[in-house]
Amino acid sequence: MADISVGLNCPACGGAVSVVEGESTLLCPYCSSTLFIEGDQGVTTMAFKNRVNRESALKASRLWWSRGWKARDLKRVGRTTEVYPIYLPFWRAMTRVAGWICGYEIRRHTDSKGRVHEQKVPKEVMILNDYRFSEIATDPGDLGIRSLRNFAGETSFADFDMIPTFEATTSKDDALARARSDAQSRARSSAKVSRVTMERLHVLTRRLSMVYYPIWVVRYTYRDRMYMTTVDGVTGQVLSGRAPGDPLFQSLAITAGTSVGGLAAALGIIMSGIAAELMIVGLLAGGVILYITYRFFRHGSEIVEGEFKHKPASVSQTIKELQSAARTLQEAYR
């Protein structure tokens, strides 16, 4: 069997050298020869210092209980059972996108005689932007955290031995590939060219590092059920959480949704005498309002905030679904 421990020596003078993970060149301290390190390429690792204590994590999570459409008796009935910090690993990539996007935009305008003119406006946009990307380097399980929101803070490995550390288990090259495609699509949308004829973009990776970020997990019970929130260990803000909902808010939502939506639809039908399009607008607006409130009515018995795998009750998730439905409709229409 091969030895799993490998001693590191300078090949020129034989002196022992120290290598830090992520470095690719090294100066031998004895003979000053410059050495190039070959082999399994590592990444620079850093850890943020935990600045939040137990009390403030608790306070943040209790404050979160009283915000939004959560159960009204949560503050009275909810009991915190566990509060503990963990270190979660994240890939952090800095990329620069450079290049050109050329294309045109069509502008329509109506002149005084009511004729519609179409004008092709050529566009040429230079892109030189830096992007930051982060992604959790393990399966987040049920913590509801996928990416970093805060990149500033004191770095230190001082708490590293005291706090349980979740190990990085995803591939660094996969993370880098996602960082690059994310940067490219963000650069493309920042150019705002509606019809692209030519695109030449280069994504340059400036740095990939591994960041260990402190997160406080607060577990609490509500009527024998266990819920949790996570608190950012640097900024002290609540990152994600699950909480019981309240049937009162669910029924208020659907009452408001049916009344406003129904009346919007009726208004559309009444106004259809003026212009036929208004009926469609009214019915569509009514339908969308009804759908959003229905989703909350149906799934609002549990309030979920953060980047969880499934969270049907959130407004942003519903809007995303509506957008994709509208897109398929549009394509079918074409």
Add this chain to the structure above:
Amino acid sequence: MASIKCPKCAAPVAFDAGTKFIKCSYCDSQIYIDRSGAGFYYGVPFVIDETNAMGLFRRWAAGPKKAKDLDKRAQVASVQKQYFPVYMLRRDVNGKEQVFFEPAGSTTLPGLHALKVPAGDLKIFDASFDTGGAELIKPDIEMVSYVDSLPGKPKEQALVFFPIWRLSYVFEQKRYDVVVDASAGEVFSAVFPTRSSAAYILVAVFGFLAFAFEGLLALDSMALALVLMMLTVIGVFAASFTVARRL
């Protein structure tokens, strides 16, 4: 904590699962840990105890998709504390690092054959590792059978023991299985009693149509429409409150 022999002075050097480089505390030489040739055993400690696992199950069972009051009506028939083995294979495929996860034990348990990446604090699994009385499921699928079929060169291969609570519960004379991940608290389940959306849809559609109709009626007689609207508000609220609480 596990240890290796320093290649210079042969002193034992303790190291943890995530480390690549380590300094010998006796002779101060830097050591690189090469994991490509050997197989490692890792274990993830139990973070969630039995009461918390039950609480997580109850929260999951109270979710909007599950049968109403499943959290109260489900009778937990058995609870098992287990370590489930998963292979973690880190490989170099054409210069790119890829990580593969494969189950090491044959199982029909929900979530475990699709369990991608065990999230947790990996510890070296040796004689000093505290399993906390959990039943260790023996790996009955050999690593070789996976390694031979995977592309690339090996960088690290490990057998990870992943902590789970295996619950089975009875609801309306039927038995269901649930697995609670005892590290990050995820609940896995393949089949569960579901809740019908019919009553919810009925209330929403009825309310919408009633208000649309009353809106049109307001053109002819405002007073009558307003009275009807008031009644509908009360009706929809009462119906939806009952549905949200009981169905």
